[in-house]
Amino acid sequence: MIGLDTSILLSYYQAKSGSVVASGGVAAPGSKTGVGGTAAPTAPWSSLSKAPKPDDLLKSVLIGRKFIDEAQTQLDVKGASDDYRQLFTMYQGLALLESLAKRADDDKVSPAELTRIQAAFSRGMAEVSNYVDSTDFEHLRLTYGDAADKAKATVGVPKTTPRYLTDPIHQGTATEAVEAFQGDVRFSMNVALPNKTQKTIDFDLSEMGSLPRSMNNVVKYLNDKIATTTGYWTRFAVEKIPGEEKTVEVNGRTVSLGKAPDQFAIKIQGDTTEILTFSAPATSPAVYITQTAGDPDPKETTTAAKPAASTTSEASETPAEAEEKPTVEQLLKFETGATSDAVRRPGDVNWVDGRVFNVELPEGVSQVRTTVTGPDGSLYMLADVDGEVDGQTIKGSGDVALMKFDSAGNVVYTRTLGASEAASGLALSVGPDGQIAVAGSVTGGFAASGVPIGDTNTIPKVLAADEGADPTKPDSFVAVYNDAGEEMWSQRLGARDDDEATEVAFGADGSVYVLGRTKGAMTGQVSSGSWDSYLRAFDADGRLKSTTQFGAAGEDKPAGLVVNGTNVVVTTIEGGEVKLRNFDLTDPKAPVVTATRNLGSIGGGTIAGVTMDGGSIIIAGSTGATLGIGNTTRASSGSIDTFAARIAFDLSSGGDAIAYYGGAGDDRASAMTVADGKVWITGTTKTALPGMDATLGKTDGFAVGLDIASGAVAWSQRFSGKDGIVNPTSIAVDPGGASALDRLGLPTGKIAYSDSQLVTAATSARPGDQFQIRRRIGGSAVTITIEANDTLQTLATKILRATAYSVKADVVSDGDVRKLQIMPRNSRSSLEILGGKGGLDVLEALGLQEGFVRSMVTDDGVSKPGDGGAAMYGLKMPRDLNLSSEENIKKTLDRLTMAMSVLRTAYRDLEAGMKPAAEKKKVEGEVPAYLKNQLANYQAGLNRLLGGA
Structure with a gap:
């Protein structure tokens, strides 16, 4: 006979009466009993809730209604825990954000409405973020990030x-x-x-x-x-x-x-x-060219002609790959010797004679701006990046990367600027001592690491911008690195409106000169029109020496900058005409214009670059007009041609010479440099060019070495690429960079086995960036600040000291890199990692995430935090969610859905009585007679079913 344990039904009766709370404080499953024995209030996502629906509140938040408002969160159960009110308030804020995101995802939304939605969403994100950070729950713990047993960085510093x-x-x-x-x-x-x-x-x-x-x-x-x-x-x-x-x-x-x-x-x-x-004993000039290859609109692409000697590697790219990435960024190297003997390498598509290699640049590089060869035979590249590059994450939507390559095309190091929102690199210069200067524009938080403007100490300043500058508009920046790629100083300066630095150059004494343009007036200057040019001078330590703003009434465009002693010549395009000004900076605080020259109309062309050679100014570009430069050594062939010109530094016409180069169609120069006594130019063409092969594709790239004095072509090459469309973006020449070493794939110069161990060099972290650690959940947070000389080990030591050794901070090996790891001191402790404030958050740059770090223990089959506190919940919600693009809208909707799901889980656990220290209650007394009779009937029924067995 199988007996029925009557205690089962007794327990059922007690649960139905609402008088039992399970051991450990968890209510019996399915009961409506909440924390403290009080019934749980109706959740706002319930169909029974009387709370306003998010869609109904959409208009009100667009005109300023708060996303987070506890006073408007009503609980329908008297005496319910405030934890419910806080969860519901938070959920309501997330639901409103979700409604905005869904509205932004509607194709019928007008641009004006989308702008209002984006602004309201940014405001709502800030409210929700502040509420999560400031809210303390009684029976649970909530973080913006995740909950894990350790925090291990995903970004590392390379080992030797x-x-x-x-x-x-x-x-x-x-x-x-x-x-x-x-x-x-x-x-x-x-x-x-x-x-x-x-x-x-x-x-x-x-x-x-x-x-x-x-x-x-x-x-x-x-x-x-x-x-x-x-x-x-x-x-x-x-x-x-x-x-x-x-x-x-x-x-x-x-x-x-x-x-x-x-x-x-x-x-x-x-x-x-x-x-x-x-x-190698025998060398020749090496030409490095970067290009964007491919049709940006592959839907309209037809198969382009390829050069002879096609191999199977050329056909290896599938249509799916072309659709996935329509254009690619590439680095090309050419030999220019009279007996060029470069051999085609495996997989080198669209190869031409003399090309040593054609390599794709690292993932994340979106556009190469300029390249310069260094005194050690290496190649320095300035590029814009839109994602992780060479193992470094970026903080915002875009950043600037300084990359160093050896002569074999391998990356030696990568240095990201560390902009919090976006940045573009526009200028690069390498000094004779190996120092590197980069300049461009930056938006959002950017901690300058130089001497604050107008000051003499070395404390980093977050926004060293001109007084009154709008932090939401792009500002100019300049940064200087030593020969190891470690930042020495940087400055951010700007006007009230948009501005950017477009040219940078070193002086003989280490001074740095920056040429740029601005829409408004800089401090102490007067605006002449729409876009003005400006010239700024810094000393070798990054102190601002002078600012001079100049230009015409219309839109001006800076085009070049050269330095000779205390004289600086700037080239601009004003009203379609090429103008040069010679500034005397003998007194750096009071620059004086000593000479000017107007070369006339650029004729629909552009200036590709301006540099110095033998004490003269070299200008190169493309033009459809006859420039006002005498002594033509090579005649124009018509239409828009490439040109290279020599002008005396004092801007007189005595040293004039100009050579044109081109075919019957338009040939446009995109970049230039001077080396080995020649002017080297690259650009695009669609027609035949003197001394070159026939057309290879739709839009070909070309490179030419011109001798201005004689007008002779020393070297020329034509090349094509993916889809028959290429756009060369930079050119650099090393006079002795090509040799037999290219045949073995080996670099000229020193093999770099090791790299800088500084955190600010190996990651996009900047001096002054921060993150926080709460040693005890709910306690006060301590701030960890990155310094310029921090290594992973010094950072780990700093964390230990700042937290009074209540956490563990170690440097652990992971393949070829070393990474930071933070853990609780023991199984009974926990900690919370939070981002930095005011645009200085460094977590993403270090590859860390916000969240709880704790150990877990198992008690009666239930997994609980080892510190004995309440359960932890992580929203796994990035703070930088936005609606700026279709991709970001999709990402935002996914993250909001996940975060709202976490809140619903927390509610269910809270409803089930997830509260420590609740004592098990025992119900005593006589069982009612009707229940005893039911039990007897059940037992009799079992006996009959089992046949008395």
Whole structure:
């Protein structure tokens, strides 16, 4: 016989009567009993709720109604916990934000209404954020972020890794002859030790005799040469990159084409005590060009012609990939020697003679602004980025990245500016001592790291802008880095309206000169019209020396800046005419214009750049007119042509010379530089050009080296790219940057095994940026501030000291990087991580998130916070949600939905009696007779069902 335990029904009766609370303070499932035994009030998302619906309140919030208003949150149960009121108030705020986002997602919303919605949403986000931060609950804990057992950064500082990997240089097998290794291949490797002893090892592949120059044989030859030099650990190795499976879509079906051939590269396995420097006996000028390749509107793209010798690697890009990313940013390198012998590398699509490589730039680079070669043979690049780049996250929608590449096209380091909202890099200059200056525009919070304007101390200033500047409008910035890429100082300066820095240059004494433009008057200056130009001078430590605003009544455009001693010549386009001014800054506080010159109409063209060469000014660009420069050494061919001109620094006409270059159609210059006594220009063309191949695609790129004095073309090249459309964006030339090292994929100069360990260099964190830690949940928060010389270790120590060692802060290894990790001191403690205030939040730059950090324990099968406190809930809601784009609207709706779900979960747990210290109650007394009779009947029924078994 199976007996029915009558205590089950007894418990059921007691639960029905509302008189039982389960042990641990959790109400019996399904009961309407809440915390403290009081019935839970109706939630605003319930169909029974009488609270106003968010859609009904939409108009009121658009005209200023608060999103967060506890006074308007009514509870329909007397004596209910205030936790409910706070949850409902918060939920109402999120629901209103969701309604705004849904309205913004409606295609029928007008631009004017969308602007009002966006403004109201920003206001609502601020209200909700402040409410979450300031609200204390009695029976639960809530954070903007998440709840986890540790906070480990996703962004790290690179470890010193003594290895170097080239790009693939061969496709096939490791035992067959490699085309790149044929011919005269000679180079040297210098090995320097910490004791300052060094030795140079010379390599000449002809020493291999008749042995095939395969990957395996060449690497063995290199290692055998090193082995004969006692005591060195550095060795070369063959790196195999297995071929990937190739597929093609046929009538909607994926068809396999087999695997692509394996590719091979050279790897250097070095030693941290051995510094390697590579050189070659024979060199020629190397031309570096960056370009945007592809049709930005692929829907209208038809298949473009490709150059001869097409390989399977050219066809490897699928249509899906083209749709996914219509344009790509690329870096190209050309040899310019008379006997150019660059060999096509695996996967180099649209290759032309003399091209050493064509590599895609790191993910996140949206536009390259300019490039400059450094004295060490490296290439410095200034780019705008719209996402994570080279392992660094950005804080806002866009930032500026200073990137250093070696001569083989590998990234040496990346330095993001650290703008909180958006920034654009427009100018780059490298000084003779290796210092780097960048300039552009920045919007939002930006902690300048230099001397505050008008001050002499070195305390960082958040917005070192002109008095009265509008922080919502773009301001000019300038930043100076040392040769290791570590920021030395930066300044932000602006007018009341828009302004930007477009040119930057070093003086011989380390001074920095910035040319830019502004819509309004800068402090102490007078506006002449729509857009004026300005010239600013800083000393070597970042102190502002002078500001001069100038221009015509119309819209002016700065075009160039050159410095010679205490004289600065600026070039602008005013009213369509090219004008030059020579400023004498002998007294830096009172610049004086000593000479001017008008070159006449630019004829629908542009100035690609202005620089110095041999004491003269070099101007290059494109024009459809005859410029007012005498001594034409190469005639114009008509339409819009490229030009390069030489002008005396004093702006007199005595040293004039100009050479034009172009074909029958329009040829537009986009960038220029001077090197090896020539002017190097790149741009776009759609027609035939002198001495070049026929048209390759729809819009081709071209590069030319002009000798202004003779008008001769020293070198020229035409090239195409993805979809037959390319747009060159910058050009830089290293007079000795091309050599036999290119054939092996090795760089000229020193191999960089290590990088700066500063947090401000390895991440987008800036000096003055902050985050907060609450050592005890609900307690006061302590602020952690980033300093210019902070490493991960000093930052961890700073966290320990600031929190009185109540938390654990360590630096942990993760692959080739080291990362910051924050944890509770023990299983019974917890902490909360919060962002910095006032536009100085550094969490995203460090790869950390807001939220609770706690350990969990299991008690009677229930997982609870180890500190013994109330349950923790994380909204997982970024503070920077916005409705600025269709993509952001979708993201916002997803995040709001998740956050509202978290609040509903908290309500259900609260309703179920999730409250510590509630004591189990025992109900005593006689069970009613009717219930005893029911139990007897149930038992009798069971007996009959079981047949008396």
